[in-house]
Amino acid sequence: MMDLKENLSSVLSRIKEAQNKSRFNQKVELIAVTKTVESDIINQALSLGVRNIGENKVQEVQRKYPDIKGDVIWHLIGTLQTNKVKYIADKVDMIHSLDRIELAKEINRHAIKNNRIIKCLIQVKISEEDTKHGVEIDNVIPIVREISEIYPNIKICGLMGMAPYFEDKENARSYFIKLRSLFDEVKDLNIPGVEMKHISMGMSGDYEVAIEEGATMVRVGTAIFGERVYL
Numbered sequence: 001m002m003d004l005k006e007n008l009s010s011v012l013s014r015i016k017e018a019q020n021k022s023r024f025n026q027k028v029e030l031i032a033v034t035k036t037v038e039s040d041i042i043n044q045a046l047s048l049g050v051r052n053i054g055e056n057k058v059q060e061v062q063r064k065y066p067d068i069k070g071d072v073i074w075h076l077i078g079t080l081q082t083n084k085v086k087y088i089a090d091k092v093d094m095i096h097s098l099d100r101i102e103l104a105k106e107i108n109r110h111a112i113k114n115n116r117i118i119k120c121l122i123q124v125k126i127s128e129e130d131t132k133h134g135v136e137i138d139n140v141i142p143i144v145r146e147i148s149e150i151y152p153n154i155k156i157c158g159l160m161g162m163a164p165y166f167e168d169k170e171n172a173r174s175y176f177i178k179l180r181s182l183f184d185e186v187k188d189l190n191i192p193g194v195e196m197k198h199i200s201m202g203m204s205g206d207y208e209v210a211i212e213e214g215a216t217m218v219r220v221g222t223a224i225f226g227e228r229v230y231l
Ligand SMILES: *Cc1c(COP(=O)(O)O)cnc(C)c1O
Pocket: 033, 035, 056, 077, 078, 203, 204, 205, 219, 220, 221, 222, 223
């Protein structure tokens, strides 16, 4: 509990500092990444003022959902299989990892079933690493147009991206600049039904740089909850 409180306040003050440095004047939301973190710890984080939590696995959302108390906003941030959309369509507020049309089709179908609109970010492949998923930069505008035209229960709200891991976080900056400029390009198109509002970029190792380059959402796990233990 001690550590959690200290870690959280340190992350929040670093976010503020980076915001002050940023020339974009943007609001920044902290998404506390709770993968592998048990529900009682998540509830402690919520009692300390965390509001947004991010999970990368559908099974973890399902397992923890009944135990998480209060005013909480769920984000799905990890790669999503089409056959699992049905388990989270009634639970998550935003999906950060929309990266293909067939997934959009399934999200839309289940959003309709649940009589809701699901907010989505297009995950963009800004790094050359094969392990990082996402839409290729050149395909982002066509996919945003297509999804917004044919899937009314999906609300595209922005872009998500991941820089490669670097010892020196300065090296991540060029990747964030790339995502920011793509975001501006899509935004300037004023595509009907699309509300370009969020850039989800930055993790424990590089969120300050991401904020300096325009992030409106940072996804931070380790810096809040400590190193993950995979069982
Ligand atoms: C795990 C994860 C994070 C958080 O990573 P940390 O380095 O622990 O802050 C952010 N985004 C995604 C998609 C993740 O899977």
